Amino acid sequence: MSRYRKNFYKILASLLFVALVSFNNSIFAQDGEALFKANCANCHKPDEDYTGPALKGARKREPSPDWVYKWVYNTTSMVETDPYAKALKAKYGSVMTAQSEANISKADITAILDWADKYEKKAPAVSATNGEAPKEDNSLLFGILTIILAVIAFILLQVNSSLRKLSDEKEGILRSEPVPFYRNKSYLMLGVLALFFVGGYITINAAIGLGRMKNYQPVQPIYYSHKVHAGTNQISCLYCHGGAQDSKQASIPSVNVCMNCHKAIKEYKGDPIVREDGTQVNGTAEIQKLYQYAGWNPDSKTYDKPGRPIEWVKIHNLPDHVYFNHSQHVKVGKQQCQTCHGPIQEMPEVKQFADLSMGWCINCHRESKVNFYNKETGEGNKFYSIYEKFHNDIKAGKMDSVTVEKIGGTECQKCHY
Incomplete structure (x- = not known):
């Protein structure tokens, strides 16, 4: 039993090691992609020439393994002395701006090039216009159902009135003729109130929407x-x-x-x-x-x-x-x-x-969290250090977060002159 247990542990350890290596490779690739987008995407593409050369296979084309580091950190001097650098400038007509090692390290450069070497172009996603069914809008259906139910309710009221009349006649109770619905003051009042509320709602919405230009798309x-x-x-x-x-x-x-x-x-x-x-x-x-x-x-x-x-x-x-x-x-x-x-x-x-209305902005301020400065980690925004009380309250557990509203984000003078 002990021998089987040892073998089981060895197999489990091997699987964990493989999973860990795969996970690290995935994270490394993601870091390379993020670094590429932040530092290189404006002038380079991974798989084809752009303002600058394609990065995929760049190290195979370069004269030496460490050439790329010299190029990134010393582009000006390299263009004057290095034949390969001169050829790049002649082909693309411009030279990249030199970077400091503090901004992008050698490990970052390696991660970018490793990601570019493994890059494979993704197939374009299928959109709604390319065969995928668009989302259905059921507003009209719900409106029709509401009208049908209202008509059924009105008919049932009339049937109820007729049955009561027949019942009274059978029992010998004399009642006056019912007033037609179009002359019934209760029905007329309900109709007037309904028109008043519907008309008021439409008018107020139209007034609120004045000047708002959501979905505005002019020809450029x-x-x-x-x-x-x-x-x-x-x-x-x-x-x-x-x-x-x-x-x-x-x-x-x-x-x-x-x-x-x-x-x-x-x-x-x-x-x-x-x-x-x-x-x-x-x-x-x-x-x-x-x-x-x-x-x-x-x-x-x-x-x-x-x-x-x-x-x-x-x-x-x-x-x-x-x-x-x-x-x-x-x-x-x-x-x-x-x-x-x-x-x-x-x-x-x-x-x-978005409609860019005041309510839309206020709702965002009520929900957005404030990025306080943390003295221990050195992260966050120092501007908000004046709100030390909030920071202390969060540490003490009195509150879990601070919204923009609590630091004056809904005050009129924040957005209006």
């Missing part, structure tokens, strides 16, 4: 697909809208920001881009529109005409008396862009996702 001078850029190519929102984490405005990217990539990307080769009305968009023609605004000649690779700004149509508009600071929400509140803008990475053409 260039068809810009966030699904292609932020979704398929995984370009960080902050690469184009850099002001979102540093200032009040998210800012609209200048033409030069677009040209950082489109100097090299002259034609669209991705999946078909289709408008909501079913018409297909010519991605290459839209890139040519960008060149016209920038004054760029893709043949001579020079700016041979004066450029002009792209007249984008603003989608998200708040009233003039409302104050909204992007950096306060993105950097301090740690909110994702999707909180207010919806699944922006899935939108072929951007529309306003």
Whole structure:
């Protein structure tokens, strides 16, 4: 029995070891993907050339195993002295910005390249427009059923009145003729009250909705697909809208920001881009529109005409008396862009996702947790250290969390001038 038990323990230990190794490899791969998205996705793709070369198999193409580390940390000197670096600059026309080892370590670089070497392109997900049945809206069915039940209830009341009349006649009780329902004051009063409440509800909702533009989707001078850029190519929102984490405005990217990539990307080769009305968009023609605004000649690779700004149509508009600071929400509140803008990475053409009403904002403030600064771990936001009492109450178990509402997030002057 003892011998079998030892064998069982050996087998169990082996299985646990294999599972642990597999788990570590999975975590390592996930770290590599996250590091790639944070540091490389703006200029590189794992499996094909982009603004820079594809990272898959990069180490096999490089002169030596440690070449990539020298390149990342010393791009300027490498371009001047290293033949392979010179060839990269000649091919792609630009050089990546040198990074410090404090920002991205050698282990991080290795994780990124290991992930890229194992990368396999995923098959596109099937959407509702590609054969999957859309979700059903049963509102109309419920409305019809409600009307039918109301009619049945009215008929039953009339049947009840007729049966009572027959019963009274049989027993010899004389009663006056019933008043027709269209002259019955009770029924008339109920009808007037119903019209009053329904009309009031519709009027109030219409008044509350004045100025709200949920689902607003204007036609833009260039068809810009966030699904292609932020979704398929995984370009960080902050690469184009850099002001979102540093200032009040998210800012609209200048033409030069677009040209950082489109100097090299002259034609669209991705999946078909289709408008909501079913018409297909010519991605290459839209890139040519960008060149016209920038004054760029893709043949001579020079700016041979004066450029002009792209007249984008603003989608998200708040009233003039409302104050909204992007950096306060993105950097301090740690909110994702999707909180207010919806699944922006899935939108072929951007529309306003939320109604951006005061009630919508207040509800978010009531539910969002505050990221307090923790002196012991050094994590969190030091701005909120003035609310030390809340922090102490949480430690003492008097409360489990603090919402934005409790630190003044619902006060009028927070959002209104």
